[in-house]
Amino acid sequence: MAVSLRSRARLRHLVQSQQLSRQLLDEIFQRADEMRASPHRAAGRLQGRVMAALFYEPSTRTRLSFEAGMLRLGGQTMGTDNALAFSSAAKGETLEDTIRIVNGYADVIVLRHPAEGAAERAAAVSDVPIISAGDGRGQHPTQALLDVYTIKDEVGRLDGVKVAMVGDLANGRTVRSLAYLLAKYREVELTFVAPPQVAMRDDIKAHLDRHGVRWREVGDLDVVLPQVDVVYQTRIQKERFTDEESYRAVKGRYVIDLAAMRRLRPDAVVMHPLPRVDELDPEVDSDPRAAYFRQARNGMHIRMALLDMVLS
Ligand code: ASP
Secondary structure, X not given: OOOOOEEOOEXXXXXXXXXXXXXXXXXHHHHHHHHHHOHHHHOOOOOXXXXXXXXXXXXXXXXHHHHHHHHHOOOEEEEEOOHHHHOHXXXXXXXXXXXXXXXXXXXXXXXXXXXXXXHHHHHHHOOOOEEEEEEOOOOOHHHHHHHHHHHHHHHOOOOOOEEEEEOOOOOOHHHHHHHHHHOOOOOOEEEEEOOHHHOOOHHHHHXXXXXXXXXXXXXXXXXXXXXXXXXXXXXXXXXHOOOHHHHHHHOOOOOEOHHHHHHOOOOOEEEOOOOOOOOEOHHHHHOOOEOHHHHHHHHHHHHHHHHHHHHO
């Protein structure tokens, strides 16, 4: 990649999860632990700093946890939701031009965009850090950070962890970024459970092979459930389908419900990046192994740690 993503040991832009080293990951997790343990001690650290949130696609958790994190650190935020319609993109401005302009106003830019590779394009022209908040079907590196942080927290280890990724693995950017990050750890085992139409893409499989990560594809979720530490369920990404029929053909195929929970080990957890549609039964919420709301809460602390790291 032509873009310089790191300046010395510091992180500059975060556009792909594979750019994070084990050392950087440890540092981010440690800062997130500190943010979580004593949020008030961190207040004021980013006073006078401004974050711009440019969101060209819908978001709840990512957008609000970044904003909440920045505000809790004493910084300020501004941004545009639905930027395709409400920013100058609607008038035909390129992403690059928008980034150049916002460079004059903000100290960090959080960008969500429908085009794969948009975050790299933004980083190539930006003097201020670009943090990707998701680029279409590409990646969602800050989600992967909070996911790995959550696995560490819930399971107690990352080396040797066994994770089943379930659902829309072709269009889901969270599982792609998570696979890249988990590949940094030793003896990790990944099981992909997806309708064949939305199977994990070959680029990820090739990356895992290159890094000696064991992976397999299994069609029967019931077989996988008793064998793993983490079930990472995902939504079928309706917005990436061109017609309703192909969406319906894969929707509802794999569901985590009370019957599935009975097959899961007592020490395993269920994660989901959320939002959920029908692939995760709300009846599961009261099971202590349902980790997805804790996972979402971790997102704010991880994003605080990240903002602190790129801005200080
Ligand atoms: N919120 C996640 C994302 O933005 C997952 C999803 O939308 O299904 O990728």
